[in-house]
Amino acid sequence: xxxxxxxxxxxxxxxxxxxxxxxxxxxxxxxxxxxxxxxxxxxxxxxxxxxxxxxxxxxxxxxxxxxxxxxxxxxxxxxxxxxxxxxxxxxxxxxxxxxxxxxxxxxxxxxxxxxxxxxxxxxxxxxxxxxxxxxxxxxxxxxxxxxxxxxxxxxxxxxxxxxxxxxxxxxxxxxxxxxxxxxxxxxxxxxxxxxxxxxxxxxxxxxxxxxxxx
Numbered sequence: 001x002x003x004x005x006x007x008x009x010x011x012x013x014x015x016x017x018x019x020x021x022x023x024x025x026x027x028x029x030x031x032x033x034x035x036x037x038x039x040x041x042x043x044x045x046x047x048x049x050x051x052x053x054x055x056x057x058x059x060x061x062x063x064x065x066x067x068x069x070x071x072x073x074x075x076x077x078x079x080x081x082x083x084x085x086x087x088x089x090x091x092x093x094x095x096x097x098x099x100x101x102x103x104x105x106x107x108x109x110x111x112x113x114x115x116x117x118x119x120x121x122x123x124x125x126x127x128x129x130x131x132x133x134x135x136x137x138x139x140x141x142x143x144x145x146x147x148x149x150x151x152x153x154x155x156x157x158x159x160x161x162x163x164x165x166x167x168x169x170x171x172x173x174x175x176x177x178x179x180x181x182x183x184x185x186x187x188x189x190x191x192x193x194x195x196x197x198x199x200x201x202x203x204x205x206x207x208x209x210x211x212x213x214x
Contacts, residue, residue: 004081005091012070012092016099016121019106020062025049034114041103042116044151060120063100067125070096075128090176093125097183117187119155122180130170133177137162152188152195159185 021041025033028050033041037048043063047056070092078088100121102113127134137158145154163178 004083005088008070008074008077008083008088008091009095011073012095013099014104015070016066016096017103017105017115018066018099019103019109019115020066021046021059021116022106022109024055024059024062028055034110039114040116041106041114043120045116063116063120064124064127066100067093067096067121067123068128071125071128086172089129093122093129093176093180096125097122097180101183101187118184122184126180130173132169133162133166133173136165150195152191155188156185156192156195159188 019041021043022033025031025036025046031049033039033045033049037045039045043056043059046059047053050056071089074088074092075085078085097118099115101115101118103115104113106112106114123134123137126137140161141154141158143154144157145151148154159181162181163174166177167174
């Protein structure tokens with residue numbers, strides 16, 4: 001059984017590792033996204049680097065599919081090869097997020113493994129696993145973001161509230177959802193002092209960097 005789970009793990013990691021944000025920014029601006037903003041390979045840094053919410057949305061869609069595809073494959077193939085569907089989905093979700101956060105494809109490009117913070121990929125994976133979890137997460141995030149005007153506040157709120165929600169609604173998923181939320185929280189934790197001190201940029205503040213016109 002274990003080699004079969006390893007196959008799903010490796011496939012999910014390789015799919016999750018595709019650095020769409022790096023590729024998009026390189027094609028759009030010719031610049032290296034890791035040299036701008038937070039240096040992360042994620043949607044918000046696409047916005048910071050290109051100045052475009054459109055490219056941000058496209059990257060969210062692409063990164064989300066890095067989570068969706070492994071889970072869909074897990075649900076389809078697990079029964080065929082005799083694996084537990086839930087456990088296979090857990091493996092697919094975890095390694096897809098791991099791939100996004102630590103992309104092996106960036107090693108030959110940057111000489112080191114770098115990535116994003118896992119939100120879009122985790123969102124896509126959770127959507128494919130149980131869409132109601134994502135619906136609640138989005139509701140919590142948007143509620144907190146509109147109340148505080150801080151994107152980070154909404155992201156942090158989700159990592160805290162979701163394990164509590166899942167504990168009551170689907171206890172079998174609690175420990176896994178808690179693990180995923182912990183991974184995402186740890187990725188965002190360095191920015192927490194800025195949020196608490198009021199130095200974190202609010203969501204409606206425009207970025208100064210814009211794409212140069214030809």
